[in-house]
Amino acid sequence: MLISVHDLNKTYQGNPVFKDLSMVFESNEISCLLGPSGCGKTTLLNLISGLIEADNGKIEGVDTQCISYLFQEPRLLPWKTVWENVEFVLKEKLDQEESQKLTESYIRLVGLWEYKDYYPNHLSGGMKQRVAIARAFAYPSDLLLMDEPFKGLDPKLKSDLIKAFLELWSKDQRTVVFVTHEIDEAIEIGQTIYILGQRPTSVKKRFNIGHIKDRKSLAPEIQVLRTEIHKEFNL
Amino acid sequence: MKISTSLTNRKAEWSGVITMLCLWKVGSLLSGNLLFPTPEETIVETYALLRESHFLIIVGHTLLRGLAGFVLSAITGIGMGYCAGRFAFFEGMNRPALNFVKATPVMSIIILMLIWFDTNTIPIVVSFLVSYPMVYSNVMQGTKSVDWNWIEMATVYNVSHVRIFLHIYIPAIMPYLLASLNTAMGIGWKAVIASEVLLQPRKSIGEQLMNAKSELDFVKVFAWTLIAIILSYFFDKVFRTLESRLIRWQ
Numbered sequence A: 001m002l003i004s005v006h007d008l009n010k011t012y013q014g015n016p017v018f019k020d021l022s023m024v025f026e027s028n029e030i031s032c033l034l035g036p037s038g039c040g041k042t043t044l045l046n047l048i049s050g051l052i053e054a055d056n057g058k059i060e061g062v063d064t065q066c067i068s069y070l071f072q073e074p075r076l077l078p079w080k081t082v083w084e085n086v087e088f089v090l091k092e093k094l095d096q097e098e099s100q101k102l103t104e105s106y107i108r109l110v111g112l113w114e115y116k117d118y119y120p121n122h123l124s125g126g127m128k129q130r131v132a133i134a135r136a137f138a139y140p141s142d143l144l145l146m147d148e149p150f151k152g153l154d155p156k157l158k159s160d161l162i163k164a165f166l167e168l169w170s171k172d173q174r175t176v177v178f179v180t181h182e183i184d185e186a187i188e189i190g191q192t193i194y195i196l197g198q199r200p201t202s203v204k205k206r207f208n209i210g211h212i213k214d215r216k217s218l219a220p221e222i223q224v225l226r227t228e229i230h231k232e233f234n235l
Numbered sequence B: 001m002k003i004s005t006s007l008t009n010r011k012a013e014w015s016g017v018i019t020m021l022c023l024w025k026v027g028s029l030l031s032g033n034l035l036f037p038t039p040e041e042t043i044v045e046t047y048a049l050l051r052e053s054h055f056l057i058i059v060g061h062t063l064l065r066g067l068a069g070f071v072l073s074a075i076t077g078i079g080m081g082y083c084a085g086r087f088a089f090f091e092g093m094n095r096p097a098l099n100f101v102k103a104t105p106v107m108s109i110i111i112l113m114l115i116w117f118d119t120n121t122i123p124i125v126v127s128f129l130v131s132y133p134m135v136y137s138n139v140m141q142g143t144k145s146v147d148w149n150w151i152e153m154a155t156v157y158n159v160s161h162v163r164i165f166l167h168i169y170i171p172a173i174m175p176y177l178l179a180s181l182n183t184a185m186g187i188g189w190k191a192v193i194a195s196e197v198l199l200q201p202r203k204s205i206g207e208q209l210m211n212a213k214s215e216l217d218f219v220k221v222f223a224w225t226l227i228a229i230i231l232s233y234f235f236d237k238v239f240r241t242l243e244s245r246l247i248r249w250q
Helices: A041-049 A082-090 A096-109 A123-139 A155-171 A183-189 A218-231 B004-029 B040-051 B055-086 B088-105 B108-118 B122-144 B150-157 B161-199 B203-213 B218-246
Strands: A003-012 A015-025 A030-034 A057-062 A067-070 A144-149 A173-182 A192-196 A201-206
Touching: A003 A041, A015 A041, A015 A057, A015 A201, A030 A183, A041 A082, A041 A144, A041 A173, A041 A201, A057 A183, A057 B055, A067 A123, A082 A123, A096 A123, A096 A155, A096 B088, A155 A183, A173 A183, A183 A218, A192 A218, A192 B150, A201 A218, B004 B040, B040 B055, B040 B218, B055 B088, B055 B203, B055 B218, B088 B122, B108 B122, B108 B150, B108 B161, B122 B161, B150 B161, B161 B203, B161 B218, B203 B218
Parallel strands: A030 A173, A030 A192, A067 A144, A144 A173
Antiparallel strands: A003 A015, A003 A057, A192 A201
């Protein structure tokens, strides 16, 4: 699913967030939005998902029926077990057999099969986020929106979750819009990186990195890219 | 750990019961049996009442009144409380009536009700009026406690409004609702018996209490009181079991 954003304008409490913002998210690619806090990254995801509406401009290629959204917080229902939380979003979309098959398969893929009957308050922060990842992937979507889902997690856990996410994505490729404010995270995950500026936000620069498989953190091209991105942020 | 905690709690509860029985016994010995019957006399009298042919009819009538008031307050409290939790205007509109009901003395209500209702119906209305504000306020609080993030998540994943209501609102409200229903049942039960004592509808625990008092039969007063307490304790147990089943996740 290719998504194009055309001349998007959005004002929040009288302050312009986006002014004529245009960008393209390539089909079955992971596009990262890298920008300073408060530049409107989450607002853009909310616009794409249809949770809020733009003042004017348009977003093409989005079918709001087929979007998965991985929020900053896992947003699990505390009265539902791991299994029920994943299955909750599938019940109206798929028949029972298929929804059970997908629920099982994705809970296994995120390594939580033994915890399928646990309630969220008995899981650690990382486990909860893995349930949210399973839910997002189990949902039959063409587009996956991710809003800093690894924010605030310790480095080891974050690296494990990124690994789990990339493994899932390589098996089940979808168009992903990944929001972050961490340069290394964007380089590790993204195939295209958009650098966003301060409000009213516009695209400062776009980098194409290529396929994730070819990437090694010490490869000279990546080092150059990292330096370039740092320059964009005056670091 | 959980088992040992519940065992300790049970031991503590039984210690409390034994202490109360001892105090009761000492009190009755000090003040004379006639005005303050002993626990043994009360238990014997309670057993005698249980064996009487009309016992079930009397208890049944009072129970039905209590249940009717309770069901009425539960249904309206859930409906109105949910709407008030969702819509601020509705909450504001209901506030004066709720404050009025809360502030009006039960005795004034009973006297006024005598004009409009018969003595069999008034205990139901009184029970409803004392229970309803509790259910309403708690359900409203529960509805307000629903995290908007859950609703947003469900909306993005195209979950229907009906399922959002059934799977998000209802479970979120449930702990508040059960707590309020338990308290409402207790208070409503007391209100039913109090109004029965005043109005003396035929075949009721209140009428039996009043008759026993008129005959200065204090053992019987104690025995009927004990029956009312046992029934109230039974309802409380039912609610606690329901609570532990319905909100296992907590």
